[in-house]
Amino acid sequence: MKYIMALIALTLTLNTFAQNQSTLPKKLEKKVDKIFEDGGWKMPNTPGISFAILQDGKVAYKKSFGASDIENNVPITSKTRFNLARTSAYFTSYAILKLITENKTTLDEDVRKHIKELNNFSHKVSIRDLLNGSSGIYDFYVLMSINGWNPTDNFSQKDVLTLVSFQKQAAFVPGTDYSLSGTNFVLLAELISKISGKSYKQYMEENIFTPIGMKDTFVRTKANRIYNNVAKAYRTIDKEIVANDSKNEILGANNIFSSIEDMILWEKHLSTSEGQHKKIIQLMDTKAQLDNGRINNTNYGNLTLGQLYGHKERGVFSTYIVGSSGGHDSSIFKFPNQKYVAIALSNDGNGYNGYTGVIAAHRILETHFTEPETVDFSKIQTKKLSINKLQKFEGQYWDPLGELSREIKVINDTLRYVRNSNNASALIPLSENRFQMKVQYDDKIYILFPKDKPDAMIFEYAGAEQIPFEKYIPKVFSDDELANNFNGYYINKECNITFSVKTRDKALILTNSKVGDIKYSPIKSNVFLGDKWFMQSIEFKKNQSGKVIGFYVKNNAIRNLWFERVNLNSVLKKASM
Structure with a gap:
């Protein structure tokens, strides 16, 4: 048996090398390889990553590192399948928009017409509201946790719909505000099934995966079922690697599994624009906006109906989506004008692997960026302020929706934004009441103390909507x-x-x-x-x-x-x- 397992592991290892490929110049290839070396992905018999870069619609780099199964030393290959987690919503949005272009429904159709669990909901909710994140329906992940469910518990689509049926009043009138809610995509999965007359799983397989040729991609409906060539999910606790699989059976917002090979096919499919498919892509790229026309301009970027966020990375427009479930993480980063796409799938439970695609872009698209990788604060024109003026801004500030308490404090003659005792960022004065936060990378973060509101602080990030904080005096009770x-x-x-x-x-x-x-x-x-x-x-x-x-x-x-x-x-x- 040991001999057979060793032979299997050897065969898979040889296949891994065969599947790894790069058309990048050797110097660039080594720079990209180093990203994974520095990130610890190349450590022997540890959870790893499958990664690909497309340029001009062609594979420029595709490699896998680490183990799919560390107990049996099975390596990750380009055919290894991972839970896409929230990136599943990318496919769900495509599916509902496909039905819309086929005139089987509309963006403005009332969702309550099809989903009985919303019969008692206080307002009309449209498909547009679900895609925009403006439905006012509570997020099921939070509701589940308040109900005592753990992330690794086995809960189903039916459980989510039961929770949905409890909510009578909207958090806000749909179409008037934004709120992150995974429930929107659970409902979209239900709509896809109701409108098409097929289960969500069947519809996705017959109308998306199979036509594109995505043979490694499937919708998991049974968490306890054993699927072939699926990476085991892990995370590290106190330096020990432990299993960390998610057992939920949520559809629409989670549980599409895919490989790097299939995700390459998916991205190639999206890059084509002919006939009906062109209409779908146009809808996918449409910015989410409220009934009054306000764009969803968050710290993450501008949301699209296709669930990608758009923002500028060092002066260059980019889009992205990320997902995390159990120990599986996924990300897709794109620079559309440069025809660059980076896809990362991993099983180490670190929660964010998207930096690999961004840093790789910094290396490969180096000449395209109009801004440096780090802000040169020595070149910023500053305003000299006395200690007395700086001390006027000191105090505790509260962001109710973000649930953040932050302290502004003068430390060593410098005003600082204090997160905790070990984490404080210097604030560089640009004027009497506007400061730029000193950060390590290229992020541009500003803190404003409005002159007409002495008890307020405004947080600004890269042109996103301002986040208001209110000053308060901490209350002490006996x-x-x-x-x-x-x-x-x-x-x-x-x-x-x-x-x-x-x-x-x-x-x-x-x-x-x-x-x-x-x-x-x-x-x-x-x-x-x-x-x-x-x-x-x-x-x-x-x-x-x-x-x-x-x-x-x-x-x-x-x-x-x-x-x-x-x-x-x-x-x-x-x-x-």
Whole structure:
């Protein structure tokens, strides 16, 4: 048996070398190779990466590094399949837009017509709203976590649709704001099935994968089923590599598996533009915008209906999409005008492999960039400000939707943007109230203190929409004050989730049997910051008598999820029913 396993491993290794290819000049090839060497991808018998670069529609570089299965020392090849995670939405958007160009539906059709779980939803939601990220429907990943699900738990499409059916009120009127929500693509997968009369899996295989020739690509509907040539998912905990596979069965937003060979075919397919396909590509490239015409201009870039974000990288327009699920990560970075595409698929659970495609572009497209790799702060014209003027900006600032608390502080005669005690960035004064953040790379980040709003701070990143922060004085409570004001039981009636709130060491502890403890420290008199990503901040509400009657969970993915304060007897009675 050992001999057979060794022979298999040797054969796969030889195949890997045979499948690796590069038409780049040797000097450039070595520079790209070094990206993976420096990133630790070439370490023996460790999780790895499959990577490709297309230039002018042709493969310029295609190599795989590391192990698909470290227990059996099976190498990654160009045929190894990975979960594309959120990059699955790239295909889902293509599929629904294909149905639209075939006149089987429209961008403005009300989704509630097809999906019964939305029958009680308070507003019309269009397909356009789902693609734009402007539906006002809560993100299922956050809802699942609040319900006590772990990322590695087995949960299904049906579970997500059940959660969707609980939401009656939109987070905002659809079409009037943006909110990141994976639920949009679960609903799009359902729509594809309802409109086509086929399952999502069948439709994708018959209308996209097979016609393009993507033989290694499939939709995973059963998490426990064993599929051939799928990379095992890993992550590193305390320097130990452990299995980290996601067991969810979510469709539309996740669970399309593919290889680097097939993703090359996909990108080649997208580069053609004839007949009906040309109409699909035009829709894919259309910028997402609200009913009032406002473009979705986020820190990530401008979102398109095809789910790629567009922004300028060192002065050159680029687009990208990234995904992460369990230990599988995917990314596609493009420089459309230079006809450059970089695709990365990996299984090491680091969460972001897209830098490989960007750095490779810096090497290969070196002469195309109009801005340097790093900002030369010595060439920036600065404004000399006294320590007294700098100290006027000092204080704590709060971003409610981003759930961020940041400190502005003078350290060693320099104003700094403080994330924590070990992470602070210098702010270079450009004027009396505008600063540029000193960063290591080419990012241009500005901090503005509006003259007409002395208690505000504005965060600007690379021309994206401004993020407002509000200045606050941290609130300190005694244990008695916390207990008297906030202790008790709180329930979200739609999802039937109950948390108890108690006091410990000048902090609030929210707990239930599924989620465990979440520790909250006061930010303001009614706002508390927690230590769990899915409920990172809560905002308490009081009645006219000053008594706390409940709290909201507020963030970009969940807006105003209400937990009402109730007495213990009513909770126990409901639990026994």
